[in-house]
Amino acid sequence: MSKSYGGSDLAVRDLDLVIPTGSFMCLLGPSGCGKTTTLRMIAGLEQPSSGTIEVDGRVLDSVERGLYVPPEKRRMGLVFQNYALWPHLTVLGNTEFGLRMRKVPAAERRERAIEALRMVRVDDAMERYPAQLSGGQQQRVALARMLAINPSVLLLDEPLSNLDARLRLEMRAELKRIHEESGTTVVFVTHDQLEAMTMATDVAVMEAGRLQQVAPPMEMYHRPANRFVAEFVGSPPMNLPSxxxxxxxxxxxxxxxxxxxxxxxxxxxxxxxxxxxxxxxxxxxxxxxxxxxxxxxxxxxxxxxxxxxxxxxxxxxxxxxxxxxxxxxxxxxxxxxx
Structure with a gap:
């Protein structure tokens, strides 16, 4: 698929990407490479200019066929860089919010919300309000809110960038554990190659709207497809002398x-x-x-x-x-x- 915002420049160019069910796929690349645009197209917040998006055999977007499924009908959870918690709702109330919008019965709603909070380990703060939580706790609540709706795909747009170094380390470990326990397909956008290398089952490197390589982290590290991937993946970066x-x-x-x-x-x-x-x-x-x-x-x-x-x-x-x-x-x- 491709995405243009007008003119000849393409934000995403001829992207052909298969994300295996149950995988943890990281879209990795520098600012402006098209990774967030790709995530927003998967979520339905943006429509591709050409091409098709399909999940489990169900076409969600097809420009050629004139098909478009709105975000609320895609069974996906989206966690932004900004936690976007309701300040007047408790942790439990925030976690139940998506279920309430879907008219899930109260007893089931509470049970699913509490289970999601247990999974992210903030069930001991259910009656607190967002202002009473640390940044890491708020991020966990935002994640629990999405897990509670039992999404087929969980989309994460640089969710750790607002955290300090210690909390980022803790949340990387938590996200990996949650993925292994839940089995949910995760698509994670980041510019931080360390996040991609430590959490992902597969990494897709993008540059200037083009997909450069898709591979498991260590395969990409040892066998980069080109000079851009070689220099972008690894810290310190690869020496490229002349x-x-x-x-x-x-x-x-x-x-x-x-x-x-x-x-x-x-x-x-x-x-x-x-x-x-x-x-x-x-x-x-x-x-x-x-x-x-x-x-x-x-x-x-x-x-x-x-x-x-x-x-x-x-x-x-x-x-x-x-x-x-x-x-x-x-x-x-x-x-x-x-």
Whole structure:
């Protein structure tokens, strides 16, 4: 499917994506890549300019056939970046809200709401109001409200971006647990590759409205489809040198027009037989507690190396930098992985 807001520019271009039932799919990419527009089209808040959206064999959108199912009839739950809780309703009242709109009987409504609150572990705050909750608790209530309606698909639009680092970590673990327990199909939009890598069963990377790659997180990490995915997935990002440094890596790795090597693949010291190696000068050592990042000057370029053990090196020191041949990624002139 495609989406245009007028003119020749397309917010989403020829997107062909299959999301397996029960999977946790992350739409990952930089701002403006089309991931939120895609989510809104799935939800029915936007209509595609061309193409079809189908869930479990049911067509929800088809421009060519003139079909459109409104959001409230799609059996989907949508959680926004903004929690959007009613301030005058208790936690239980907020969780019951969607069920009330669907005219679910009171006894069943209460039972389903309490079960959803138990699942997200805020059932001990049922009688409190949103203003009495922390940001993390409010996010859990917003999630419980959607789980209570038993959606066929749960859509999450950057729901953790307003939380601090500790709460984001906790909520990542919670979302993964909830997905495993509920078995609900989840589509999660984020620009944070760490969120995608830690939670998703599959990741779809988008850039400039185009789908770049769909794969399980570790497959995408080890075998990126192109230079964009290689650089976007991974922290610190992959080294993508040019000039004499790139030529040196290519001589070892094989034919291609571009080359990359991840910081954690680089080692300092005596190389293994057959490994790529060059002399380097340490420019800076950046300790981060559990890891050490080293900036190196190699030939006419710069490399960042990452180590998870303390390194006995200092700025100005000459060292040997090396990497196993299989850990050097090669790309063709169009940036596609060779």
């Amino acid at each position: 000039g004499a440094l790139a030529e040196s890596l290519l001589r070892c790795a094989g034919a291609g027009s571009g080359v990359g090597v991840r910081p954690e693949a680089l080692r300092l010291g005596d190389p293994e037989p057959g490994a790529w190696q060059e002399e380097a000068v340490v420019e800076a050592v950046l300790p981060a507690g559990s890891s050490w990042t080293v900036r190196l000057r190699v030939l006419d370029g710069e490399l960042f190396a990452l180590s998870f053990r303390e390194l006995d090196v200092e700025a100005g020191q000459k060292v040997r930098v090396w990497a196993r041949r299989g850990q050097v990624h090669v790309f063709d002139a169009e940036g596609v992985r060779v």
